[in-house]
Amino acid sequence: MTTRLKAGITKPKHPINLHTSTSPTISPIPKSHLTALTDPHWQEAMNDEYRALMENNTWELVPRPHNAHIIHCMWLYRHKFHANGTLQRYKARLVVNGKSQQVGMDCFDTFSPVVKPTTIQTVLSIAVSRAWPIHQLDVKNAFLHGDLNETVYMFQPPGFVNKQHPSFVASYANPYTALNKLHGLGITASDDNLLQDIITSLSTEFAMTDLGHLHHFLGIQVTRNRDGLFLSQGSYVRDILE
Structure with a gap:
């Protein structure tokens, strides 16, 4: 047999390198608050979050009531990037550990408002077809403006x-609405x-920052050109790889 x-007859081999790594200039996302507190970048982000909570009088420290159910909270960390993929800032969020809540005691309803993709596409299509300006706003600690009816x-x-x-x-902490914190707000007008x-x-x-023309929304990178808007999830893909 031949x-x-x-x-x-030979076939050249094409080796593929699947190795990925984060930029050495960016501190990786910590796995616990103990690790975060040892990094000045994440420590500053946690201080900013805690300072905002205190300035808004989110809660009051009281002696632990007898037989009261106490829920746990935890820190979440993420990198926020500019439209070009460069690091914008380190973000730390204090949220409730939902598994520690008891329905009927700490909360009665769980609801997370999420805009539908078709709604976003419709609004953007109208804005582009009529040449309306589209801006991006960042609402600071938006969840603090909600009302909490339960005693928690x-x-x-x-x-x-x-x-x-x-x-x-x-x-009187506001953990339920803390899970619904806004990351950004897109707005347009005639x-x-x-x-x-x-x-x-x-x-x-509300305390907010005008970030200028819309460039990043719900993980989607937005680039405006003469033909309209180009939507890309390149930064989202990079986050997954990292």
Whole structure:
């Protein structure tokens, strides 16, 4: 029998490198608050989050009530990037551990408002077809503006336990809506003047930053050109690989 090897038939090999690594200049996402507190980037992000919670009087430290159910909270970390893929900032969020909540005691409804992709496509299509300006806003700690009807007690945040009252718990925390924190807000109007009036009006009610023209929304990178809007998930793919 004549084989390819005997006949001198060879096929070149094309090695594939599947190795991926994060940029050495970016601190990796920590797996716990203990690791985060040893990194100045993540420690600063946690301090910013905790400072915002305190400035909004989110909770009050009280002695632990007898037989009260105390829920746990935890830190979540992520990198926020510019439209070109460069690092914008380190973001730390304090959220409730949903597994520690008891329905009927700590909460009655669980609801996470998520906009439908068809709604986004419709609004963007109208804005592009009519040449409307589209801006992106960042609402700081948007969840703090919600109302909590239940009386809830929560353990103090890991890494930020009050040294004078280490056994106290946080009363009237807002953990339910903390899970619904906004990452960004896209807004459009028929002209620039009307758009700026709307942004100014919103800024009087909420602490927010105008990030300029829409460039990143719900994990989608937005690039505007003469033909319309180009939507890409390149940054989302890079996040998965990292």
